[in-house]
Structures are given as C-alpha cells and as structure tokens.
Amino acid sequence: MQFVDLQQFDKDLSHSLSKSASTVEIDFYGKVSPNSLPERLQPWMAAVEANGGRVKVVSAESTVTTRSPLLLIGALTSLWSAAKMGAEISGKQDYKKAKGYNATIYIKTAPDGEAIVDKVMLTQQAAPNGP
Numbered sequence: 001m002q003f004v005d006l007q008q009f010d011k012d013l014s015h016s017l018s019k020s021a022s023t024v025e026i027d028f029y030g031k032v033s034p035n036s037l038p039e040r041l042q043p044w045m046a047a048v049e050a051n052g053g054r055v056k057v058v059s060a061e062s063t064v065t066t067r068s069p070l071l072l073i074g075a076l077t078s079l080w081s082a083a084k085m086g087a088e089i090s091g092k093q094d095y096k097k098a099k100g101y102n103a104t105i106y107i108k109t110a111p112d113g114e115a116i117v118d119k120v121m122l123t124q125q126a127a128p129n130g131p
Contacts, residue, residue: 001013001016001025001026001027002026002027002028002029003026003028003029003032003038003040003041003120004064005038005039005040008131009040010040010092010094012013012028012095013044013094014094014097014109015075017097017098017101017122018097019087020100020124021050021124022123022124023121023122023123024101024117024121024122025120025121025122025123026041026119026120026121026122027119028117028119031110031114031116032046032116032117033114033115033116033117034057034107034115034116034117037105037117041120043092044095044098044103044122045103045105046053046095046100047095047096047098047099048098048101048103048122050095050098051098051099051101052099052125053098053099053100053101053102053103054102054103054118055102055103055105055107056102056103056104056105057104057107058087058104058105058106058107059106059108060106060107060108060119074081076126093096098122100124100125101122101123101124101125102122102123102124102125103120103122103123104120104121105117105120106118106119106120106121
C-alpha cells in the first residue's frame, strides 16, 4: 500500500491488518527521512510496540555507509518519540489491529547519497510453539 498523509491511510491500514495479512508493505511516494517518520505513521509504530511487537530499523542494502549508524540512531529517536504516544493510542480501536505484528523500517541510499526510508513492512508475529 502507498503511504498518503490522509485519514484514509489509517482506514486502509487498519483494514489490511484486520484481514490478518501475513505482511503489509507500506511504500512512499516521496523521500522520507529516517529522522522524521510521518506523524501519521508514528502512532502505528507505537501501537506495534504497545501490543507486544518489535520495531526495528535495517539497511535495505548490503553495504552500510559510514553515515548509516547515525541515521539509524535518528530513526530510533523518532521511534522513541512514537513510543511516548502509547497511552494516547491505547484507546483507539484502529491501532489495536497492530497487535500480533512486528514492524521493520528499511533504509536505503537515494541516488543523491541521502539516506531515506525505502519502505515499512508489518509482518505477523510467529505463532508461539506449543509445550
């Protein structure tokens, strides 16, 4: 699905998650800095963590530039800000659909050398093994 900063995005993502899709991929039309995830996406990342999921940031490329560690720290700082929203989102029904999912934020290098968010993948958590 494409990220568009409209309320319809929340409805579409909620609908995809409610269908128990094994993976939901969120792509972006424009450049998104790992240091500033869109405000509409941050509550979803917080909801993943608030519901027991993990949010991680990885490089979509096999080589990591010397700047990448600093950019990953910036992305994690954005996620920390999103985590502060946990109490705020706990009562919203749509965000509860994030339960059972992990999120991975993929970072890539744009042709101009800038690090950008390539995509966000929400993946269903593996079912726990029996006794």
